[in-house]
Amino acid sequence: MRDDTKGKVMAGPRPVVLSGPSGAGKSTFLKRLLKEFDGVFGFSVSHTTRNPRPGEVNGKDYHYVTREVMQSGIDRGEFIEHAEFSGNMYGTSKAAVQDVQAKNLICILDIDMQGVKNIKRTDLNPIYVFIQPPSIEELEKRLRDRKTESEESLQKRLQAARVDMELSKETGLFDVVIVNDDLEAAYGKLKEALLEEIQKVKDTN
Numbered sequence: 001m002r003d004d005t006k007g008k009v010m011a012g013p014r015p016v017v018l019s020g021p022s023g024a025g026k027s028t029f030l031k032r033l034l035k036e037f038d039g040v041f042g043f044s045v046s047h048t049t050r051n052p053r054p055g056e057v058n059g060k061d062y063h064y065v066t067r068e069v070m071q072s073g074i075d076r077g078e079f080i081e082h083a084e085f086s087g088n089m090y091g092t093s094k095a096a097v098q099d100v101q102a103k104n105l106i107c108i109l110d111i112d113m114q115g116v117k118n119i120k121r122t123d124l125n126p127i128y129v130f131i132q133p134p135s136i137e138e139l140e141k142r143l144r145d146r147k148t149e150s151e152e153s154l155q156k157r158l159q160a161a162r163v164d165m166e167l168s169k170e171t172g173l174f175d176v177v178i179v180n181d182d183l184e185a186a187y188g189k190l191k192e193a194l195l196e197e198i199q200k201v202k203d204t205n
């Protein structure tokens with residue numbers, strides 16, 4: 001959408017940032033949103049240097065790249081934000097967000113706390129949602145049950161989770177905080193928080 005009077009791209013629907021500790025339920029929620037609201041949401045596919053997990057698809061879950069490739073993209077100014085998490089690089093390319101916004105969809109970004117702080121310095125203007133586990137103990141249980149992490153990776157994620165849970169209390173950082181205790185109830189709250197934006201997209205598309 002182009003506003004010719006100002007010659008710049010008009011704002012489409014507001015993007016949504018999902019952040020929260022590893023294992024809090026971000027992917028679970030975003031997959032449900034993408035499925036339930038076909039033609040409303042689009043996922044910003046990040047780049048990462050971590051290895052794909054079984055079942056993950058290159059170009060769909062992430063763009064899996066080497067450090068060298070990622071760093072040269074960053075050096076060329078192709079990323080909106082990037083961060084180091086648990087020994088790997090992660091980042092949102094400008095193209096990832098533009099691809100979704102070009103279709104007039106609500107762009108969902110699944111990013112860590114450093115990403116949240118860096119996105120705040122851009123003009124993306126998303127709705128910031130923090131997904132919180134009921135407790136660190138329950139988070140550990142869910143991460144173990146997910147069976148995707150080595151013991152070392154799990155411990156790093158739990159340590160980051162403790163820090164992020166504290167940081168999330170910073171006032172004004174997040175528009176919505178959702179405790180993911182009962183999955184259905186939490187998903188219901190997430191939908192409720194995004195309802196206005198969902199309706200706008202349904203009305204225009």
Ligand SMILES: Nc1nc2c(ncn2[C@@H]2O[C@H](COP(=O)(O)OP(=O)(O)O)[C@@H](O)[C@H]2O)c(=O)[nH]1
Pocket residue numbers: 019020021022023026027046047050081082083085090091092110111112113114115116
């Ligand atoms: N800053 C930033 N963080 C990201 C990006 N993509 C993913 N992350 C975060 O990196 C962390 C680890 O992601 P991942 O390895 O997929 O593990 P998971 O969250 O346990 O499924 C999570 O907190 C993600 O939100 C990105 O593009 N930028």
Ligand SMILES: Nc1ncnc2c1ncn2[C@@H]1O[C@H](COP(=O)(O)OP(=O)(O)O)[C@@H](O)[C@H]1O
Pocket residue numbers: 020021022023024025026027028029142143145146180181182183184186
């Ligand atoms: N409310 C919930 N109750 C129980 N298990 C859950 C709940 N929400 C998510 N899970 C499970 O917890 C694990 C972590 O969720 P996931 O969506 O992968 O988290 P994240 O993307 O934030 O790392 C997954 O195995 C998921 O199926």
